[in-house]
Amino acid sequence: TVENTNEVQKVEMKDDVTKVEISKTDIAGKELPGARLTIYDKDGNVVESWVSGDQPHYIEMLPIGEYTLHEEAAPEGYLTAEDISFEVRDTGEIQKVSMKDEATRVEITKTDIAGKELPGAKLTVYDKDGNVVESWVSEEQPHYMEMLPAGEYTLHEGSAPEGYLLAEDIRFEVRNTGEIQKVTMKDERKPEIPDTPKTGDRTDFLFWLLLMGLACIGVVAPVVSCFRDLKKGGE
DSSP, X not given: OOOSSSSXXXXXXXXXXXXXXXXXXXXXXXXXXXXXXXXXXXXXXXXXXXXXXXXXXXXXXOOSEEEEEEEEEOOTTXXXXXXXXXXXXXXXXXXXXXXXXXXXXXXXXXXXXXXXXXXTOEEEEXXXXXXXXXXXXXXXXOEEEEOOOSEEEEEEEEEOXXXXXOOOOEEEEEOSOSSEEEEEEXXXXXXXXXXXXXXXXXXXXXXXXXXHHHHHHHHHHHXXXXXXXXXHHHO
């Protein structure tokens, strides 16, 4: 409004800036530190790069237009998320972009040869450097592990359930996938050993000795009797 005055009447216009808040979270929505993130413009140029922390990443003055949020590397135990495309609009409101990371999931099954879950086996998972990752005793359900960093591991059986043989180590790889990765280790039964006579048990020996004695008596007695008859005839 121009007023009826000879004073200089001032009109002021202020421009706000665009404001974007980038959240990097786990599936539960908790901020996830340690992810290396980059924003690219529609021409593939790098706009900004950073490592996620405990708070959302705040960016001002992004030109209006289309962008891509890319995860260069995920925190240990998490999977690299797919790229997210977003648009910065002509508004002074805070525009929020969220990227979620899933964790790796591994299911370890301990069974007999028939495939039935076998409780009582002491198992350990080692990483490629020989460090213990986790140890447990098998139960009637598979053992579930989350957030194993992608890489190579070894499943080792420290002791088998009674009546079973120790299984050989199994090497497996945790891949960068959200699917449940399954590892199975099978135990064979110990071979049955027939009963053997106890040390110092002379029962069988005495039995056979008695039979041999009786057999000898059966052979010797007729000879002695014949010898006596011959002797009497000579007299």
